[in-house]
Amino acid sequence: MTLREMLRRGPIMAVKDFSNPYEFSARSYEWRLHCGPEAIENRLKEEVIRLGAKRAFVFCSPSIKSKTNSVERVQAALGPLFAGYFDGIHVEAPYPDVVAATEAAREAGADLLISLGAGTIVVATRVINIYLCETGDHQAMATQYPEGKPAVSPRLNAPKLPTINITTTPTGAMNRGGQGVASPHLDQNRLEYFDPKTRPAALIWDHEAIMATPLNMMRGFCINGYIGSALGAGRRSENPLVEADREHMKALHQRAYRRMHEDPNAIDWRIDLFTSALLGNRAADDSLRGAHMHNGESFESDYGLGTALHIRFPHVWQQDSGSALRATVIRQSKAPSKETLEAVARALNIWQDGRSLEQTQMAIADEVERIYRAEGMPASVRELKISKEDFPAIAQDSIKIFNSNAGLRDPENHVRGAIAMLEAAW
The missing domain is CATH 1.20.1090.10 (Dehydroquinate synthase-like - alpha domain)
Structure with missing residues (x-):
């Protein structure tokens, strides 16, 4: 068997033929977005108050705490509504880090969670929300892969705490409901969860926090986004809403790629990347459930x-x-x-x-x-x-x-x- 033949063989699934792009459903949920300079100072507290919280707890990586002033800015903006922070979540959100962060938030009496950082922190905060609010075994609550059957994510029915994401990279994780933590102590190396109730109530794109992200990291998002949008150019859209989002995503990536080379230190192309990531999630929400390439x-x-x-x-x-x-x-x-x-x-x-x-x-x-x-x-x-x-x-x-x-x-x-x-x- 050739390499190409092996790669062609895969799971056999019954796939519905979504042949009519003008027969579709769309869904959304309530959220707010604030983008601009000093968005932390100007918008964060009002969102915490709107959500009725009194003890907002922040999660971040060691580098965010040691190399930027973002945690201090959040604390100053929230004043007495700031309940503390945990800065020990490392890359890929290792399970022990997430458990320790959960206990820190529980001890602080957190009633609202704030993720401050890149995708690792965003997904870790969603898992922390689950661990705080659900009572089941962590592994049993994760997505299961039964032999001979499709994967299944258990329903996690407990109400969740409101979340605000202050994202510092254009991660597609910024407003999704899926999450995962690295778990090398287990046979699957990763615990995955899905709970739409962990989606954020608000997103904050603060210019200063975004500009603190290393240029090399932001360039990686830009280059991969440009190539990814080009490789997806031939895909037929499931409906006009998805088509509009994907076409604009392609335009944003092309502009961001050009602007990255023209002015690496500008904020505009970074915000284009953030916007494209958000549109990608909206396109996924507006797609027909179960639709495949x-x-x-x-x-x-x-x-x-x-x-x-x-x-x-x-x-x-x-x-x-x-x-x-x-x-x-x-x-x-x-x-x-x-x-x-x-x-x-x-x-x-x-x-x-x-x-x-x-x-x-x-x-x-x-x-x-x-x-x-x-x-x-x-x-x-x-x-x-x-x-x-x-x-x-x-x-x-x-x-x-x-x-x-x-x-x-x-x-x-x-x-x-x-x-x-x-x-x-x-």
């Missing part, structure tokens, strides 16, 4: 393997794990349709008449690799400084990642295909 509309996904990489190896940043795999995944994917290939090639400004489908696909992969290398991001797994001996463990980890493998799973075939992909990307 139509055949021939995209390349294979690197999400599962990329997630397994950066969870298992704390030194591997999430943006780098994706870039290290992406060109290889494109090369190894089943060829998309001519329409998709042309749309992607045009989005990357490399379309040429007369090329075969295979030549166009390889040209897209080459261009993606060229961009990553020109921008100083890893374009191969070797550059992540991991060992080939870890490939089986990485492949095994990638089985139990809900966003990439929620359906029926063939573990043996999945592991073979994942190892083959890692080898090809080496």
Whole structure:
């Protein structure tokens, strides 16, 4: 069996044919967004008061506390409504950190939670909310992967505390209901949860807090966003709402990528990235539940393997794990349709008449690799400084990642295909 054939084989699921984009449903929930200079000083307290809270508790990473003044700004803005902070949540939200943070919030009598930082802190705060409010066993409450059956996330019915997210990176986690913590002490290396009640009541995009994020980190979001929007150019939208969001996301990423090179220290392209992340979540909410990519509309996904990489190896940043795999995944994917290939090639400004489908696909992969290398991001797994001996463990980890493998799973075939992909990307 060839590598490409192994990668084509996957979970067999009954997928509804959403062929009519003008027959759809949409859903939303109440939230507020405040963006601007001194948004912490000008908007945070009013949101805490609006939510009826008296003891707001902050979660952040050690670097946010030691390298910025953001915690002090929050404390000054809230005054007597500030109940304390916990700054011991490290990258990928290790389970012991989250448990310790939960106990700190409980001891402080927290009645509102504030996440201050990047995606790790956002998702950790949602898990903390669950641990504070639910009484079940932590592992039993997590998403389960029963053998021979689709993954299932248990219903978590207890009311949750209100949350405000002060996000410092354009993470797609900013207003979602899913979350996960690193749990290397367990066989699945990650505990995943889903509870829409943990979505934030308010988002704050504070210019000073955003500008405190290292430029190299923000560049990674920008570069991957630009490439990701181009690779999604050929996807058919499920309905006009989704189409509008995705088209504007593409425009925002193109503008942000250009502005990043013109003026790296400007706030405008950073806010474009934040806006695109929010629109991506809105597009997901407005999509038809259960809708999947139509055949021939995209390349294979690197999400599962990329997630397994950066969870298992704390030194591997999430943006780098994706870039290290992406060109290889494109090369190894089943060829998309001519329409998709042309749309992607045009989005990357490399379309040429007369090329075969295979030549166009390889040209897209080459261009993606060229961009990553020109921008100083890893374009191969070797550059992540991991060992080939870890490939089986990485492949095994990638089985139990809900966003990439929620359906029926063939573990043996999945592991073979994942190892083959890692080898090809080496």
